[in-house]
Amino acid sequence: MLQLPDGRPARAAWPLSDDLLHLNHGSFGAAPASTLATQDALRAEMNAAPVRWFAGLPARIATARVAVADFLSVPHHRLALVPNASAGMSAALSAVDIPTGGEILVTDHAYGAVVMGAERRAPVHRAHVPLAAGPGEAAAAVIEAFTDRTALVVLDHVTSPTARLLPVAAITAAARTRGIPVLVDGAHVPGLIDTPLDGLDCDYWVGNLHKFACAPPGAAVLIARDGARLHPVIDSWGSAEPFPSRFDVQGTLDATAQLTAPHALTEIEKLWGWQRVREHAEELAAYATARVASAFTELTGEDHTVEVGMPAGPMRLVRLPGTLGAAPGAPDALRARVLAELNAECAFSTFGGRGYLRLSAHAYNTPADYDDFATNCVPTLTAWSRALH
Structure with missing residues (x-):
């Protein structure tokens, strides 16, 4: 976990709401305070x-x-x-x-x-x-x-x-x-x-x-x-x-x-150095995808990992269960519902007829963010998927 010079977690440098899980830096970013x-x-x-x-x-x-x-x-x-x-x-x-x-x-x-x-x-x-x-x-x-x-x-x-x-x-x-x-x-x-x-x-x-x-x-x-x-x-x-x-x-x-x-x-650069932030974010994104994919697998019995030929460092994909997020317009609707009901800022997409969760990581993220999502959000997403059938 990255820290500020005074020992506080890196998250303290951002004015992000404590009421939300911020797992979507890739869409709109976030500027330090x-x-x-x-x-x-x-x-x-x-x-x-x-x-x-x-x-x-x-x-x-x-x-x-x-x-x-x-x-x-x-x-x-x-x-x-x-x-x-x-x-x-x-x-x-x-x-x-x-x-x-x-x-x-x-x-x-x-x-x-x-x-x-x-x-x-x-x-x-x-x-x-x-x-x-x-x-x-x-x-x-x-x-x-x-x-x-x-x-x-x-x-x-x-x-x-x-x-x-x-x-x-x-x-x-x-x-x-x-x-x-x-x-x-x-x-x-x-x-x-x-x-x-x-x-x-x-x-x-x-x-x-x-x-x-x-x-x-x-x-x-x-x-x-x-x-x-x-x-x-x-x-x-x-x-x-x-x-x-x-x-x-x-x-x-x-x-x-x-x-x-x-x-x-x-x-x-002053707080951590860009190279250190890149390394932190890539390592964290790898942890996040493994953790969240495993949480889905425990509930569905399916493999939710995604083979991506050239993964993009701090952004990674997890396959959603069933047809969740796969229909035209479904990713945006799912993003809005997850924000409103689960208090999580996430990105969803569809490709090749499948729905995906796109996780992002940055300096302010920690493993606990993705553990929280796996524990509190994955079961609900799985239930939503089953309700579609």
Whole structure:
């Protein structure tokens, strides 16, 4: 268990409710209390002198994005700050030329909102990647789906519904040889993977800073090999500026999350170090899945472990019993019901006709969180499953 310098558990650094089990850092993240206090101070400054604030905001955003670029080990001129990964995806999708008859290739693990954005640009073709596929098999499944109509590949670095890595380096290298641009959705990646763009030959890469990196919601990155064609989704007075400066001016958006993101990055490093947090979270996620899967098995007699070819460190899957969570729309309904009736913040997904619980771990989590879920929530979920039949 990670501790603060004064001996208190790491959880004390977060203002998370003691009335809930927080097992879903992967969806919306959670910012430390000190980072939120920094954001509150910035908001107070903004509201005290709005004219001064917005006049000086572009320079402050430029300073913040340099700090974030250094954290991700990417050149400063390649990185822009955006409100969230979806805004970055929308900007990148708008920048790519899609010829008549062209298609966008995604995998069947792609995030639903990203697929909807791609479908607005062109017909979408899905490559099937088996959940248990290792790097070679997964890469081949995507590369073999390239056709003469493939105008863009949209690829998850870490998949949201299935909590697995994809072999993005191998796939982007193959796409480069065929002249196919690649947009990588790294929504979960900043903080989770050290230097995530090393060896990655993609045209565009987006990632949220509010997930594993612990910034407040409203901060994300858009990284480009060449940003000349990229424009923010909000046209404002910075439109005539070059990339990435044009992204520093987006009207009257509350940019305090972007300005606060460097504080979150340095706070975690100061308290424990990012590498230690990654190791803690991965070890804890492995314990969590084994503990929860075993609890389900004791009640159902079935194997609830999930073979994932490239597991994504602090996010792991457990198979739900029966058809629980498997129907369209069921994961969101189940998330709401578990929160309302079991006081647990969890993520659920469906893939290949099966329902899954996606567990996350971060610095503030402990084995007791997952023991609590196994003891108090698993029996109810099993009962809900039996009631469906």
